[in-house]
Amino acid sequence: MMPTVTLSNGARRALLLAPALIFLAVFFVMPLLDNSARSFIREGGFTLSRYTDFLTDRFYLGVIAETVILSAAVTAISVLIAYPVAYVLVRKAGGFSGLMIFFLIAPLLTSIIMRTFGWQVLFARRGLVNQWLVNDLGLLDAPLRWLNTPGLAIAALVHVLVPFAVLSIASVLQGVDRRLEEGALMLGASRIRTFFEVTLPLTVDGIGTGAILVFMIANGSFVTLVLLGGGFQTLPLLIYQQFNTTRDFALASTMSTILLMIALACLWLQLRLLRRQGV
Amino acid sequence: MTMNRRRFLGTAGATTTLLGLSGLPLRAQGGTLNVTAYGGVWEQAIRDCFVAPFEAKTGATATVSLGGPAQWLSQVEANPEQPPLDVLIMSPDLAVLAAEGDLMDDFTVEKLPNLQYIPQEFTDACLGKGTYFDYGVGGITYNKQIVSEPPRSFADFVERVSSGEFIASVPSISYGPTTVFFLWAINNALGGDVDNVDPFFEAMAKMKDNLVFWAGPNDFFNHLASGEADLGIYFDGRTWNHVDEGVDWIDFINPEEGGAMTAVAIQKPKNASDLAWDYLNEVLDAGNQAKFAEILNYGVTNTQVEYSEKLASRVTPLSEANLPPYADIARVRNDWIDRWNREIGM
Numbered sequence: 140m141m142p143t144v145t146l147s148n149g150a151r152r153a154l155l156l157a158p159a160l161i162f163l164a165v166f167f168v169m170p171l172l173d174n175s176a177r178s179f180i181r182e183g184g185f186t187l188s189r190y191t192d193f194l195t196d197r198f199y200l201g202v203i204a205e206t207v208i209l210s211a212a213v214t215a216i217s218v219l220i221a222y223p224v225a226y227v228l229v230r231k232a233g234g235f236s237g238l239m240i241f242f243l244i245a246p247l248l249t250s251i252i253m254r255t256f257g258w259q260v261l262f263a264r265r266g267l268v269n270q271w272l273v274n275d276l277g278l279l280d281a282p283l284r285w286l287n288t289p290g291l292a293i294a295a296l297v298h299v300l301v302p303f304a305v306l307s308i309a310s311v312l313q314g315v316d317r318r319l320e321e322g323a324l325m326l327g328a329s330r331i332r333t334f335f336e337v338t339l340p341l342t343v344d345g346i347g348t349g350a351i352l353v354f355m356i357a358n359g360s361f362v363t364l365v366l367l368g369g370g371f372q373t374l375p376l377l378i379y380q381q382f383n384t385t386r387d388f389a390l391a392s393t394m395s396t397i398l399l400m401i402a403l404a405c406l407w408l409q410l411r412l413l414r415r416q417g418v
Numbered sequence: 419m420t421m422n423r424r425r426f427l428g429t430a431g432a433t434t435t436l437l438g439l440s441g442l443p444l445r446a447q448g449g450t451l452n453v454t455a456y457g458g459v460w461e462q463a464i465r466d467c468f469v470a471p472f473e474a475k476t477g478a479t480a481t482v483s484l485g486g487p488a489q490w491l492s493q494v495e496a497n498p499e500q501p502p503l504d505v506l507i508m509s510p511d512l513a514v515l516a517a518e519g520d521l522m523d524d525f526t527v528e529k530l531p532n533l534q535y536i537p538q539e540f541t542d543a544c545l546g547k548g549t550y551f552d553y554g555v556g557g558i559t560y561n562k563q564i565v566s567e568p569p570r571s572f573a574d575f576v577e578r579v580s581s582g583e584f585i586a587s588v589p590s591i592s593y594g595p596t597t598v599f600f601l602w603a604i605n606n607a608l609g610g611d612v613d614n615v616d617p618f619f620e621a622m623a624k625m626k627d628n629l630v631f632w633a634g635p636n637d638f639f640n641h642l643a644s645g646e647a648d649l650g651i652y653f654d655g656r657t658w659n660h661v662d663e664g665v666d667w668i669d670f671i672n673p674e675e676g677g678a679m680t681a682v683a684i685q686k687p688k689n690a691s692d693l694a695w696d697y698l699n700e701v702l703d704a705g706n707q708a709k710f711a712e713i714l715n716y717g718v719t720n721t722q723v724e725y726s727e728k729l730a731s732r733v734t735p736l737s738e739a740n741l742p743p744y745a746d747i748a749r750v751r752n753d754w755i756d757r758w759n760r761e762i763g764m
Contacts, residue, residue: 198760256640264585265645284585286646287630365592365633368764376592376764383488384594385752386515 171399178392189393206373207401210357213296217353218346220297221304225345228305229312243302251299255366258295262286292369299363300356304349311345312338347413351406358402374398449478451693453505457484459659459713467710472697480697487512488594494521494687501687504694505701509594510543510550510744511751513683517545518748522685525549529695532702535720537736540681543744548685551701554716555677555734556599559657560649561642563667568649571674572607575649580624587641587650590631591758597751598742599678600651601758607675612746615754622762642668653680655716658732662715672734679739681719 146154178189193199228239246254261267262285269282285291315338323333361375374394381391451472455464461484469480483490487508494501498521508516516522524546527533533541533549540550558575560568565584569575579586589596605611605618622629630647632638635656641647643665654677657670684701686694700706707718711725717733725733 259640259646260644263641263644263646365590366637368590368631370763372759372764377759380592380755380759380764383486384592385755386488386491386512387752 174392175396176392177389178396181389189389190397193390193393193397202372202374202377203397203401205371206358206375206398207405209293209296209371209373210354210405213293213300213357214350214354216293216297217300217304218308218350221301221308221349222342222346224301225305225308225312228309243305246298247302251362252366254299255295255363258291258298258367259286262291287368287370289369289371292364292367292371295363295367296357296360299360300353303352303356307349307352308342308345311342311348315341343413347409351409354405354409355402358398358405374401449476449693451478451480451504451691451697452502453480453482453694453697454490454503454507455482455484456486456507463710463713467706467713468697468701471703471706472700475700476693476696478693478696486594491516491521495519498687499689501690503687504690505697506685506687508548508683508685510681510683510742511598511748513544513548513685514745514748516685517547521687522547523688523690525686525698530699530702532699532704532720535704535722536702537719537721539741540719543681543741544683544685545745548683549702550681550683550719551707552710552714552716552718553679553681553736553739554653554655555672555739556595556603556651556653556680557673557677557734558649558671559638559642559652559668560671561667562669564645564648568669568671569673570671572604573675575651575673576604576608576621576625579628580621582628584648585628585630585646586625587630587632587638587647587652589638589651590633591755591762591764592633595680597754598744598747599653599680601754602742602747603651603675603678603740606678606740606742607673612743612750615757619757619761626762639665654732654734655714658715672738676738676740677734679736679741 179185179187181188224243228236228243232239259266263269264282264284264286266285268285269279272279273282319341320333320337323337324330328336359375360373361379364371364373364376365379374397378391378394378398381387381394453464453469455461461482464482469482472478472480483503487506490503490506491508491512493503494506494516506516506522513522525533525541525544525548536549536551541548543550558569558572569578575586578584589600591597601615601618602612604621605615608617608621610617630641632641632650635653638650638652639656639660641650652670654670654672657668660668684698686698702720704720704722707720708723708725711718711723711729711733715729715732717736
């Protein structure tokens with residue numbers, strides 16, 4: 140008979156957590172620390188000069204502002220579009236809800252590059268949309284230039300990110316107790332008042348989760364902006380350039396750390412706002 | 419929960435071994451060489467034209483790592499004592515950086531007999547630590563169905579795009595070679611030099627309302643195919659590749675001022691396997707290079723190469739292309755990129 144080792148509850152928990160913690164430590168925490176360390180070291184000594192240089196340069200401050208504003212705009216539009224879609228999905232779609240979920244998820248199965256090329260084909264100067272407007276419908280004398288405009292870049296990002304918001308909101312909406320809404324209606328509240336005073340507050344958690352998810356992904360979005368331009372200069376684009384073109388790894392690390400701090404600050408702010416709502 | 423002690427120790431041991439193994443450097447050893455290639459048709463051409471004859475002659479094997487020069491150079495920089503790659507394909511500017519960093523071995527005719535057929539200026543451009551084996555020329559590619567009278571020079575291109583006669587697709591700053599085959603080439607054509615790029619930025623300011631930017635070569639073709647642009651700045655070889663694929667509506671012009679020669683360099687990291695010299699000699703071989711040129715529609719550097727009739731009419735002769743001063747450009751390139759970011763955007 141072989142001797143056996145009896146593990147306490149704590150040890151058992153630690154053993155179960157170990158693979159995930161080791162994975163995170165090796166593939167996330169260590170590279171992150173190594174990357175950040177580059178930005179603080181110059182000629183063998185500790186320095187904050189890269190951060191002071193970066194944060195006192197009007198051009199780079201503009202880039203930070205553009206990154207945050209773009210992410211916030213994409214998040215706001217995505218949530219505004221996602222809520223009605225989630226509402227219909229949960230409350231109205233009935234037997235078609237499966238089909239709706241399929242249509243929501245189907246674009247995610249396609250490469251983001253292919254989806255972005257689709258926007259190029261549709262909105263090119265001699266693309267399908269301009270052909271309709273100019274040749275078929277006669278609404279315009281000359282084709283419009285859609286590509287490389289901020290509006291199209293934002294639309295493409297929203298297109299990519301709306302499903303994340305819909306799924307987050309829908310899962311919370313599904314759990315809302317319908318009797319609360321029925322109670323409000325029975326007590327004389329209109330449908331609109333019931334929505335704004337009962338349904339919406341009860342789904343703030345889903346809105347918050349969706350908003351955080353969309354904001355984080357938009358904050359680091361790269362491919363869509365590279366391919367569709369829009370004139371945006373965001374931190375991910377500059378980071379890629381520093382790593383890939385100028386090979387200024389220290390500056391890239393500085394930008395990466397600042398981008399991470401912005402993401403964490405926004406996450407903290409959103410969580411605080413949600414808690415204030417009592418969620 | 420109970421766990422057999424032997425099983426517990428076995429699991430822990432296996433985990434430790436796996437973690438330890440994951441830290442081992444990937445390195446070509448013994449009779450195996452690790453060479454590099456870009457993806458797609460490039461990879462196949464490298465395998466057919468250089469890897470196959472190398473393996474046939476030496477009995478060794480060569481594995482092909484796909485990627486790009488910046489990534490490969492970083493891999494060598496991270497482990498110069500035991501470089502994970504034995505042969506690097508490099509952009510000319512990074513080849514200069516790698517040579518200046520003393521990361522690469524010297525190229526000599528003693529080690530590489532075929533080097534005697536490569537113009538010395540190409541080895542000099544790599545500071546003696548590498549040479550060019552393949553080149554394309556950046557010029558004007560246009561849609562023949564839209565543009566009946568294409569610009570014949572860079573100066574004409576700038577004027578006519580500025581006036582709104584054409585919408586042009588030009589490389590964005592996120593594409594590595596942009597600073598050479600676009601920025602330097604236009605600047606040079608308009609009278610600027612490495613230390614004065616005002617002519618280029620003034621031209622861009624004039625053209626800005628009629629420009630779209632491509633982030634990668636396929637992006638350029640999409641701009642032309644979708645009608646977003648009428649013409650643009652592109653490479654000769656890539657244009658001919660599209661023609662061979664059945665795209666009969668595009669054509670290429672080497673501008674009168676001469677397009678910038680955008681070369682591909684090869685280098686051997688210090689401490690890489692000596693087998694690399696045999697492979698590199700195959701890369702510089704006239705027969706192998708001729709075959710490579712036929713596949714890719716790009717010029718090659720061995721002076722003994724005889725192109726087919728079709729290719730001879732397409733490849734821009736070395737005499738009609740400008741060899742950019744890559745070492746000087748490497749010195750100021752980051753300043754140019756910073757100025758581009760601030761004045762033009764990404």
